[in-house]
Amino acid sequence: MSNRSYLGEMELMVLLALVRLGDDAYGVPISKELLNLAGREVALGSVYAALDRLQEKGFVTSLLGDPTPERGGRAKRYFRVTRAGLRALRMTRTALTNLWSGIPLLEGKRS
Amino acid sequence: MSVQKSNPPTRAIWLLQHACPRSDNEALTGDLIERFREGQSRVWFWKQVLIAIAVGVLGEIRRHWPHFCYAIAGTAMPAFLWKTVEGVPGVLHWYALPWPWSQLAFELSRALLALAALPVLAAALVINGSFRWVGLLRTGMINLALIMLGHYLLDYLLDVFPWLLRPVPGNPHLFTILILPPPSLELLFFSSFLVSAWLGCRSPRQARNLGLVRRPSSQA
Numbered sequence: 001m002s003n004r005s006y007l008g009e010m011e012l013m014v015l016l017a018l019v020r021l022g023d024d025a026y027g028v029p030i031s032k033e034l035l036n037l038a039g040r041e042v043a044l045g046s047v048y049a050a051l052d053r054l055q056e057k058g059f060v061t062s063l064l065g066d067p068t069p070e071r072g073g074r075a076k077r078y079f080r081v082t083r084a085g086l087r088a089l090r091m092t093r094t095a096l097t098n099l100w101s102g103i104p105l106l107e108g109k110r111s
Numbered sequence: 112m113s114v115q116k117s118n119p120p121t122r123a124i125w126l127l128q129h130a131c132p133r134s135d136n137e138a139l140t141g142d143l144i145e146r147f148r149e150g151q152s153r154v155w156f157w158k159q160v161l162i163a164i165a166v167g168v169l170g171e172i173r174r175h176w177p178h179f180c181y182a183i184a185g186t187a188m189p190a191f192l193w194k195t196v197e198g199v200p201g202v203l204h205w206y207a208l209p210w211p212w213s214q215l216a217f218e219l220s221r222a223l224l225a226l227a228a229l230p231v232l233a234a235a236l237v238i239n240g241s242f243r244w245v246g247l248l249r250t251g252m253i254n255l256a257l258i259m260l261g262h263y264l265l266d267y268l269l270d271v272f273p274w275l276l277r278p279v280p281g282n283p284h285l286f287t288i289l290i291l292p293p294p295s296l297e298l299l300f301f302s303s304f305l306v307s308a309w310l311g312c313r314s315p316r317q318a319r320n321l322g323l324v325r326r327p328s329s330q331a
Contacts (some may be wrong), residue, residue, distance in 0.1 A: 048163070
């Protein structure tokens with residue numbers, strides 16, 4: 001397991017999508033959420049790669065659902081954010097807010 | 112809608128399940144089938160599969176980078192050592208020694224080959240924070256076994272089919288093997304180093320991480 005506790009951009013977006021989706025978070029809704037809210041068309045393989053990294057870091061857990069015929073008999077893999085994941089999200093938000101604040105150029109003000 | 116159009120490309124699914132180095136391809140395959148049945152095209156499906164394989168391979172390299180360092184060092188080291196030794200005047204080559212010393216030196220060179228790159232693996236594992244003496248020793252032993260096995264299999268093959276050998280011009284002791292043109296021997300060595308490091312350095316924690324738990328059906 002990796003000791004790194006910070007989140008990459010993709011990991012941050014996937015983690016936020018997981019929080020928004022709650023109990024119904026699996027690959028398809030996560031990728032749709034990223035497309036609808038972030039405007040990013042992310043390949044499902046990339047979503048799963050980010051989820052695997054998040055699971056390695058202990059920020060998410062996953063459970064297998066039941067196989068369904070519309071998925072060719074394949075089960076869904078549901079993901080849920082852990083407490084460590086929520087803590088990492090809060091820390092990232094604080095860090096980003098600190099970095100964003102006090103930059104007039106980015107706030108639309110003239111220096 | 113025709114059956115052909117409603118069914119996802121089976122070759123792409125086969126490729127995903129056999130070429131994508133992820134621990135759980137079933138969920139990803141199911142997601143792709145679900146999106147395909149929602150109206151995505153076959154081209155979209157193939158693109159997703161190829162991206163998943165590329166991302167999976169890159170993820171494996173990232174996850175096992177010490178093993179790749181070991182494999183690269185182990186593959187490059189013999190060529191480097193050979194060139195270095197060849198250029199030094201007065202160095203006695205194994206083929207210049209009388210039998211059985213020539214045989215012994217030849218066999219020992221294989222053991223040295225397996226062990227020479229181990230310090231590189233040790234250093235990479237220390238940097239990665241996953242160093243274990245047991246893993247290192249196990250890797251050395253597995254690699255030695257693989258190299259010896261490959262060597263004796265090749266010897267057997269060349270005994271049965273001697274026409275596969277062609278002499279190297281200018282050196283009566285060296286031969287090229289027709290079925291193994293230059294990059295393939297290096298690829299075999301690289302694979303041997305990679306497989307031995309992967310098998311040797313597997314920790315119980317890594318094995319546990321692969322386990323998936325089924326969600327109760329009432330929630331699904």
